[in-house]
Amino acid sequence: MEYLFNLIPSLFLRQVVPRSMIQFRTVVSLSYKILGDGTSDPPKPPVFMFHNIVGNKFQWEGIGKTILNITRRTVVAVDLRNHGNSPHANSHKYTDQASDVLQLFDKLGVQQASLIGHSMGGRTAMCVALMAPLKVAGLLVVDISPISTPPHFTEFVPNLLAAMKAVDFKKPRLVSIARSEARGQLKLIIKDEFLMKVVLSNVKLKEDGTIGWICNLDGLIKNLKHWTTFPTNFKGKAYNGPTLFIGGQLSDYILPEDLHDIRLLFPNAIITYVPKTKHYVHIDDPKTFLELTISFLKTHYYHDPKPIIK
Structure with missing residues (x-):
């Protein structure tokens, strides 16, 4: 299936991040599952989905198929390192997890993608956006903050x-x-x-x-200690692309008082809370979650590189 991403037109080829901007440490080759045939018309970036702690790619397959069917965008469900069928590694730092994802982009020929991540996967997605903003068409974070530790x-x-x-x-x-x-x-x-x-x-x-x-x-x-807190080495960096945080109203993972500091890292961030839901927002109220997610993906799927670099 990997070759299918080579069919994505050269529209995205100018979204190249210089290698000097990315520090690859203990990179591992991630396991993934592609939903769709790797193409869309008009061409749109694929959607990558990242799971929570002790989760795996199959958790997101049902929601991923719905996103595929409605948006007609290829969806890639990923096993993060130390999870599912992906390799085990000594490190579980978010910067290393993000480097794994960026290597997967290279492997699949993906120059730009939208990211959806829940909890630990949300923080991984945030790190990808901060490390390589040109690679990220849109960022959707599910019930996790880069500021406070739940x-x-x-x-x-x-x-x-x-x-x-x-x-x-x-x-x-x-x-x-x-x-x-x-x-x-x-x-x-x-x-x-x-x-x-x-x-x-x-x-x-x-x-x-x-x-x-x-x-x-x-x-x-x-x-x-490395994955229960968000890295502090992103001070002065920002991802200025479209960003949506979806929190559970009954959850304490995204505190309202975090908003100011969240917007230092993600200036265009919007935070919405789904009523009567806890940490697993997409399970407690899948209908509302999908409505918010699909609306976001339909609105934000391609950007000129200039507006999303600080």
């Missing part, structure tokens, strides 16, 4: 990762049995059924023939 990240998530690591699979021969064992051992800490399904989706047959967690729990725990 208590959930520092209180619940470390306990969740520790509980996952402590699960005893007892050498099961079937994935279904392993997931049942994990559910039984995690039910005291995970009360939300959707989150439970997300977590259990990480129980699979591994390359070594054993059944267990495919996400890199050790790496995520080791790098906790």
